[in-house]
Amino acid sequence: MTGFIALAVIGALAFGALLLLRLPRLLWSFAGAALFLGAAGYAWQGRPALAATPAKPAANPLEIDPESIKLRERLMGRFTADTAYLVASDAMLRAGDRRAAAQVVMGGVRAIPRSFILWTQLGTNLAIHDGDQMSPAAKLAFERAFQLAPEHPAPPYYAALSYVRAGDLPTARRLLARAVSLSRPGTEYRRQIAGQLQVLDRYMAATEQGGR
Numbered sequence: 577m578t579g580f581i582a583l584a585v586i587g588a589l590a591f592g593a594l595l596l597l598r599l600p601r602l603l604w605s606f607a608g609a610a611l612f613l614g615a616a617g618y619a620w621q622g623r624p625a626l627a628a629t630p631a632k633p634a635a636n637p638l639e640i641d642p643e644s645i646k647l648r649e650r651l652m653g654r655f656t657a658d659t660a661y662l663v664a665s666d667a668m669l670r671a672g673d674r675r676a677a678a679q680v681v682m683g684g685v686r687a688i689p690r691s692f693i694l695w696t697q698l699g700t701n702l703a704i705h706d707g708d709q710m711s712p713a714a715k716l717a718f719e720r721a722f723q724l725a726p727e728h729p730a731p732p733y734y735a736a737l738s739y740v741r742a743g744d745l746p747t748a749r750r751l752l753a754r755a756v757s758l759s760r761p762g763t764e765y766r767r768q769i770a771g772q773l774q775v776l777d778r779y780m781a782a783t784e785q786g787g788r
Contacts, residue, residue: 637672638704650765651730658684658693665697674705692725696734703738710742729758733769745780752776 645666652659661684668677678701684694699717703710718738721731736751752773759766 638669638674640666640670647765647768650763651733652693652696656693658688658691660684661694662697665701669701669704674701677701678705690724692721692728692731695721695724696731699731700734700738703742708738708741710738710744714738727758729755729765729769732758740776745776745783749773749776749780 648662649659652662661681664680665677668674668680678698681694681698681701684691685698688694695717699714699721702714702717706714718731718735721735725731732751733755736748736755739745739748739751752769756766756770756773759769
């Protein structure tokens with residue numbers, strides 16, 4: 577009942593505002609129609625008796641480490657037609673829309689079908705979308721990236737990260753080692769990938785010792 581009383585008060589205030597503003601009579605019918613439609617909608621769908629509850633986000637946002645973006649730029653470049661899709665993909669992942677993140681990269685693949693950068697990102701996004709599992713679709717995307725750029729470290733590196741999230745550490749370790757071997761000596765990204773490989777080796781060794 578309180579909600580309907582509040583609605584009546586709002587209607588009275590709106591009527592008073594029309595008088596104070598001295599709007600032309602011609603506009604009164606439009607204002608009245610708007611108020612009537614609002615009241616009808618409230619009477620139809622309003623639930624004033626329900627207790628208030630805090631809003632809950634519908635999406636599950638994914639945090640993206642700025643350092644990972646810097647590494648990606650060192651590996652793949654920046655400000656290109658390919659990487660523009662990656663920026664859009666990042667925005668979708670931060671918003672928690674994994675499906676949209678995959679779809680935006682699929683659009684990039686259709687526009688630039690021979691871009692190993694986009695096929696690599698598509699593999700990453702499909703694995704994320706499929707619950708951090710290396711699904712058949714994600715595998716196909718990574719395989720296409722390997723075919724397009726067999727000597728580039730990015731496809732095996734990002735495939736390795738997806739296998740890490742999926743829990744397949746031996747496969748991840750093999751791909752990470754390949755990414756290091758394909759990296760140009762003396763580059764910052766090679767040092768970063770080699771450091772990640774060392775961390776993975778230590779973790780796998782500790783896990784093996786703990787399981788004995």
